[in-house]
Amino acid sequence: MEFDALDLDVLRARRTTKWSRYPPDVLPAWVAEMDFPLAPAVVEAVRSTLDAHDLGYCESAGLAEAFATWAARYQDWRPDPALACPVADVMAGVEAALRVLTEPGESVALFTPAYPPFFTLLEQLDRVVVPCPLLEEPQGWVPDLQRLDDALADGARGVLLCHPHNPTGRVLTGEELRTVAEIVDLRGAYVISDEVHAPLLATGVSFVPYAASGPAAGAHSVTVTSISKGWNVPGLKCALLQAQPATARVTAAVPAYERGRASVPGVAASIAAWTDDSGWIEELRVHLDQTRAELAHWVRRTPGVRTHPGQAGYLAWLDLRDTGLGEDPAAVLLERGRLAVVPGHHFALPAEQGIGRIRLNHGTSLPLLREALHRMDRAIERHRHP
Numbered sequence: 560m561e562f563d564a565l566d567l568d569v570l571r572a573r574r575t576t577k578w579s580r581y582p583p584d585v586l587p588a589w590v591a592e593m594d595f596p597l598a599p600a601v602v603e604a605v606r607s608t609l610d611a612h613d614l615g616y617c618e619s620a621g622l623a624e625a626f627a628t629w630a631a632r633y634q635d636w637r638p639d640p641a642l643a644c645p646v647a648d649v650m651a652g653v654e655a656a657l658r659v660l661t662e663p664g665e666s667v668a669l670f671t672p673a674y675p676p677f678f679t680l681l682e683q684l685d686r687v688v689v690p691c692p693l694l695e696e697p698q699g700w701v702p703d704l705q706r707l708d709d710a711l712a713d714g715a716r717g718v719l720l721c722h723p724h725n726p727t728g729r730v731l732t733g734e735e736l737r738t739v740a741e742i743v744d745l746r747g748a749y750v751i752s753d754e755v756h757a758p759l760l761a762t763g764v765s766f767v768p769y770a771a772s773g774p775a776a777g778a779h780s781v782t783v784t785s786i787s788k789g790w791n792v793p794g795l796k797c798a799l800l801q802a803q804p805a806t807a808r809v810t811a812a813v814p815a816y817e818r819g820r821a822s823v824p825g826v827a828a829s830i831a832a833w834t835d836d837s838g839w840i841e842e843l844r845v846h847l848d849q850t851r852a853e854l855a856h857w858v859r860r861t862p863g864v865r866t867h868p869g870q871a872g873y874l875a876w877l878d879l880r881d882t883g884l885g886e887d888p889a890a891v892l893l894e895r896g897r898l899a900v901v902p903g904h905h906f907a908l909p910a911e912q913g914i915g916r917i918r919l920n921h922g923t924s925l926p927l928l929r930e931a932l933h934r935m936d937r938a939i940e941r942h943r944h945p
């Protein structure tokens with residue numbers, strides 16, 4: 560697969576959020592969509608549903624088994640397909656789990672900065688958000704486990720884990736997960752682990768699914784996942800809510816109409832992706848290693864920019880406070896660089912966490928990433944010497 564041969568005109572003709580929000584002179588590096596052509600296995604699966612005029616109400620036979628096959632192969636984890644159910648997307652699965660495992664008015668802890676829809680969803684469900692800010696150490700982002708314990712001791716009933724983490728790309732180690740699990744177990748709470756970015760691990764990083772990190776975690780968690788990030792198909796609408804024996808009531812509570820919101824092409828594509836052995840996902844990972852390295856190289860040579868390289872995915876959390884771009888660098892990058900990134904304050908709680916920060920998407924070709932970095936250089940330069 561040629562991940563570097565992207566045509567801007569083809570990309571601009573896409574109907575997706577990433578490519579339709581801004582005028583054509585703006586290069587989009589914001590929302591979490593990648594720019595690559597789809598995996599052949601995914602295209603074939605979607606096409607087969609169209610060829611068969613197979614777009615009625617969705618049944619999901621084989622979906623949970625396909626995920627179990629993937630999990631066994633790549634994550635050394637054997638989740639029980641009988642305890643899984645389809646949902647329309649990851650956020651629908653997170654919502655379904657929150658509704659069963661927590662009550663309105665109860666608190667839910669999460670590591671911040673955090674994926675912005677988590678805040679919106681918790682607010683909509685009348686759950687109180689308890690932020691546990693990640694600590695910045697010289698070696699990278701570290702979960703504040705004392706803060707998590709305090710939150711749970713104070714009555715938080717749930718932990719919404721983003722594993723791997725958006726926006727920092729941090730992957731918690733097995734040991735960190737086991738400590739989280741001990742704390743959660745001791746406090747009688749639950750974990751909802753969103754593992755949608757897990758297929759895109761950087762080379763050399765090992766990933767332990769939260770539920771597989773030990774018996775305690777298995778007894779108080781559910782996992783939500785999908786192919787939407789790894790294979791770049793959020794528009795297909797299909798995700799999987801995977802429970803454990805002790806949390807089986809979560810999937811049991813998902814009504815038939817909610818399960819039926821997954822789409823027929825989405826289910827077909829998910830089964831194809833999770834059982835594909837063409838090597839496409841491995842090639843994509845190698846490519847993302849290269850874009851991650853290119854970004855790291857740019858950070859090293861650009862005064863005032865700091866980051867900790869991600870361990871998975873294609874999103875980078877950049878600290879631009881010392882570039883002179885001010886509190887909201889995303890606004891300056893858009894105006895002076897014609898580059899769209901996500902402002903740090905969308906992810907931040909407390910608000911200071913987002914000041915001078917942005918999230919950049921490097922899920923693209925090396926030439927387009929270099930163009931994005933060039934636009935950042937230009938914006939910084941123009942801002943310094945207007």
Ligand SMILES: Cc1ncc(COP(=O)(O)O)c(C=O)c1O
Binds near residue numbers: 649651674753755
């Ligand atoms: C951590 C995380 N969870 C969920 C989603 C959204 O997934 P979906 O579109 O399947 O709801 C995203 C999208 O970027 C994400 O980064």
